Amino acid sequence: MTDNSALDPEDRKIVTLARSARARNGAPEGAAVRDDTGRTYVAATVELPSLRLSALRTAVAMAVASGAKSLEAAAVVTEAETAAPEDLAAVRDLGGAGTPVLVAAPDGTVQLTVSAG
Template sequence: MPDLDAEDQKLVTLARSARARTEAAEGAAVRDTDGRTYAAATVDQPSFQLTALQAAVAAALSSGAEGVEAAVVVTADALVKESSVHAVRDLAKDAPIIRTGPDGAVQEVLR
């Protein structure tokens, strides 16, 4: 897997922190087109559920982001959930979605 640049490595750190802080199944982070970052963890409530990446994209949108440059998902799962991919692709057709394991090692980059 490719080495990440400093900005993408920052997303990994933020996503891992969000996951660890809440002991959630996933953590995620996105960088918007202005360079601002947003992190979130899985939301699993009786009335609604969000993947970590959906929650991070929602945080970016609710803060006025108009697009996404890159996204990271930290998960033990072997695949990024389809709903997570769609959340990013709604804003950016070509933004990389980086999947890492809980240790932060890059497992896959979706383009």
């Protein structure tokens, strides 16, 4: 478990945004990514009859659709113990293998940071 006060302010910001998206939408997960220019993209889980996307994959897709060329960091708020392999792959595709993914509990406490690689 990570003390959130020790996080970089920009990392704390994406965790807060991810938590807010999850709460606002009553979704299983919320996520946020920060691109190489500092812009953030926030998403919640998408569950439609014809389309299912995790929050993190949705946030990565939003970044790509907005023209992001790379990612600096990602965060996901979830009840899972870690990020799903498919989510890490999406982050890696845009940000590279070393992109950190902060995995936080529903209360926003960062449980661990994993590499997208």
